[in-house]
Amino acid sequence: MEYAEFATVCDRLAATDADLEQVQILADWLTKADADMLPLVVGMVRGKVFEPWETAELGVSSSLTVEAIDTATGVGTDRIETVWSETGDLGDAAAWAVEHETQQSLFSEPLTLERVYETLRDLADFDGEGSQDRRVSEVAGLIADADPDEARYVVRTALGHMRLGVGDGTMRDAIAAAFLDGSDAASDAVERAHQVTNDYGLVARTARDDGRNGLADLDVELFRPVQMMLAKKAEGLADGIDDVADEPDDAHMEYKYDGARVQIHVDGDEIRVYTRRLEDVTAQFPDVVEAVGEHVTADRCLLDGELVGYDPETGGPIPFQEFSRRIKRKYDIEEMVEQIPVTLYLFDILSHEDDSLFETSLRDRLVRLDGAFEPSEGKIERAAHREFETEGAANDFYQDALADGHEGVMLKNLAATYQPGERVGYMMKVKPVMEPLDLVVTRAQWSEGRRSDYLGRLFLGCRDTEGEFVEIGRLSTGYTDDELAALTDELTDLIVSENGRMVDLRPEVVLEVEYEEIQQSPEYSSGYALRFPRYLDVRDDLSPTDVDSIERVESLYEDQ
Numbered sequence: 001m002e003y004a005e006f007a008t009v010c011d012r013l014a015a016t017d018a019d020l021e022q023v024q025i026l027a028d029w030l031t032k033a034d035a036d037m038l039p040l041v042v043g044m045v046r047g048k049v050f051e052p053w054e055t056a057e058l059g060v061s062s063s064l065t066v067e068a069i070d071t072a073t074g075v076g077t078d079r080i081e082t083v084w085s086e087t088g089d090l091g092d093a094a095a096w097a098v099e100h101e102t103q104q105s106l107f108s109e110p111l112t113l114e115r116v117y118e119t120l121r122d123l124a125d126f127d128g129e130g131s132q133d134r135r136v137s138e139v140a141g142l143i144a145d146a147d148p149d150e151a152r153y154v155v156r157t158a159l160g161h162m163r164l165g166v167g168d169g170t171m172r173d174a175i176a177a178a179f180l181d182g183s184d185a186a187s188d189a190v191e192r193a194h195q196v197t198n199d200y201g202l203v204a205r206t207a208r209d210d211g212r213n214g215l216a217d218l219d220v221e222l223f224r225p226v227q228m229m230l231a232k233k234a235e236g237l238a239d240g241i242d243d244v245a246d247e248p249d250d251a252h253m254e255y256k257y258d259g260a261r262v263q264i265h266v267d268g269d270e271i272r273v274y275t276r277r278l279e280d281v282t283a284q285f286p287d288v289v290e291a292v293g294e295h296v297t298a299d300r301c302l303l304d305g306e307l308v309g310y311d312p313e314t315g316g317p318i319p320f321q322e323f324s325r326r327i328k329r330k331y332d333i334e335e336m337v338e339q340i341p342v343t344l345y346l347f348d349i350l351s352h353e354d355d356s357l358f359e360t361s362l363r364d365r366l367v368r369l370d371g372a373f374e375p376s377e378g379k380i381e382r383a384a385h386r387e388f389e390t391e392g393a394a395n396d397f398y399q400d401a402l403a404d405g406h407e408g409v410m411l412k413n414l415a416a417t418y419q420p421g422e423r424v425g426y427m428m429k430v431k432p433v434m435e436p437l438d439l440v441v442t443r444a445q446w447s448e449g450r451r452s453d454y455l456g457r458l459f460l461g462c463r464d465t466e467g468e469f470v471e472i473g474r475l476s477t478g479y480t481d482d483e484l485a486a487l488t489d490e491l492t493d494l495i496v497s498e499n500g501r502m503v504d505l506r507p508e509v510v511l512e513v514e515y516e517e518i519q520q521s522p523e524y525s526s527g528y529a530l531r532f533p534r535y536l537d538v539r540d541d542l543s544p545t546d547v548d549s550i551e552r553v554e555s556l557y558e559d560q
């Protein structure tokens with residue numbers, strides 16, 4: 001497919017804010033696309049060259065892109081940076097540079113969508129000395145063959161930010177409109193298929209070739225992670241028990257551990273560990289792979305659980321903040337295994353041997369789980385649990401969880417099925433304090449004075465009903481200098497544009513923030529402002545789609 005056609009559709013998508021119109025534009029295009037091209041089309045329009053669980057990274061920064069634009073066009077890095085800061089977008093700066101290029105490439109080949117995709121994917125394989133120069137030259141090669149509009153989207157794809165506003169909701173509705181009848185029920189069918197497969201390319205093809213029935217038949221597959229079921233917050237233990245199940249006999253309680261959610265896929269000797277963001281972290285956890293290899297007795301299964309780090313001296317659990325070093329560390333892994341040993345607490349199983357268990361009750365899934373592994377203390381265990389008997393006994397269990405250094409308890413409905421990707425009422429968490437919010441950093445401001453090298457003021461966003469981010473406050477306290485330096489490093493790579501001391505960021509870093517109160521405020525696009533927000537932690541385990549929603553903010557506001 002000609003890349004020019006792709007760029008034209010992107011322009012049309014960018015030109016409208018209206019969701020329905022976006023859905024229509026996308027649906028028309030999907031209908032016209034070749035069946036074989038659908039996965040590529042669906043991924044590229046969302047700026048995705050890799051699936052989240054592919055361990056590859058493009059390794060393209062803003063500065064590398066500026067160099068590539070200059071190499072291709074010869075307009076000079078200063079001028080590129082000027083246009084970048086004027087327009088706020090490096091893609092627009094690339095379009096401008098191609099329009100004003102001072103050199104023509106000798107052998108120009110028209111760009112195709114396949115070529116852009118393959119070239120960008122190959123960048124991830126460059127390693128070692130000279131790899132950055134090779135990246136510059138490959139990206140420059142694409143820009144040299146692009147017209148201004150194409151250059152804009154090549155650059156935006158390389159930087160992973162298309163600026164089209166095509167979120168999950170738009171894609172879901174477009175697939176439902178292109179290949180089904182476009183009704184709410186059709187969108188639900190697409191959504192369910194996506195939650196199970198996490199692959200819109202596959203979902204689009206299946207909807208096109210086999211319709212609703214085909215979508216319903218899509219099932220979990222090993223080594224393609226499934227979105228994890230999430231919890232709602234209970235207003236205290238007694239309310240939670242009332243809410244979670246109609247029958248007290250169906251109420252199941254477990255410790256709520258403060259670790260990292262993991263999904264473990266096992267097929268014989270092949271074992272892989274995925275995070276809640278669906279990233280593959282197998283390499284970071286050889287000890288977990290070993291424990292699973294030794295103690296899981298099933299040949300094939302997909303397990304759900306929490307990894308908790310503990311202090312080897314005291315044997316007590318360590319806070320997630322400390323444990324998260326293990327998830328990030330990509331070298332000296334053996335050292336980390338010694339320093340921060342982990343226990344895997346299992347609490348669910350989504351497939352066992354040849355059976356998919358989504359439609360099976362939790363009661364039966366737990367029987368399957370017990371049949372799939374042999375516990376080994378401190379390495380791999382069932383999450384501490386008990387059935388509900390009396391309120392007194394439930395409260396004792398809750399107090400035990402807290403006394404053992406855990407966060408609280410989870411209440412679950414034993415009669416319920418597994419709902420991937422949903423925050424459902426048959427999994428409820430009970431924790432003692434008013435909960436902080438998880439918010440994404442949308443913009444930031446360079447500090448003045450002593451901290452002028454730091455992005456010291458961070459603007460925070462929650463999700464609105466369309467899945468876009470709306471701002472709810474700015475944060476400038478709660479972190480140490482070291483934490484702020486690390487945050488600044490992380491955020492600097494995400495800068496999309498700078499205007500004086502203000503920078504626009506790709507919304508990727510999620511922070512856990514506490515605050516005193518929520519107020520209504522015209523100052524922020526959400527209509528709310530956090531009073532006295534304080535930084536608590538970086539939530540590397542969360543993706544931007546996991547941040548708290550405006551509905552949650554509204555309900556906290558109502559309740560306070």
Ligand code: ATP
Binds near residue numbers: 258
């Ligand atoms: P929190 O910040 O309270 O951990 P969250 O936003 O990370 O919340 P929630 O869906 O609210 O996620 O809470 C569910 C998380 O709790 C799970 O993703 C998992 O990581 C963790 N967890 C700990 N123990 C359990 C358990 N026994 N069952 C299910 N989830 C558990």
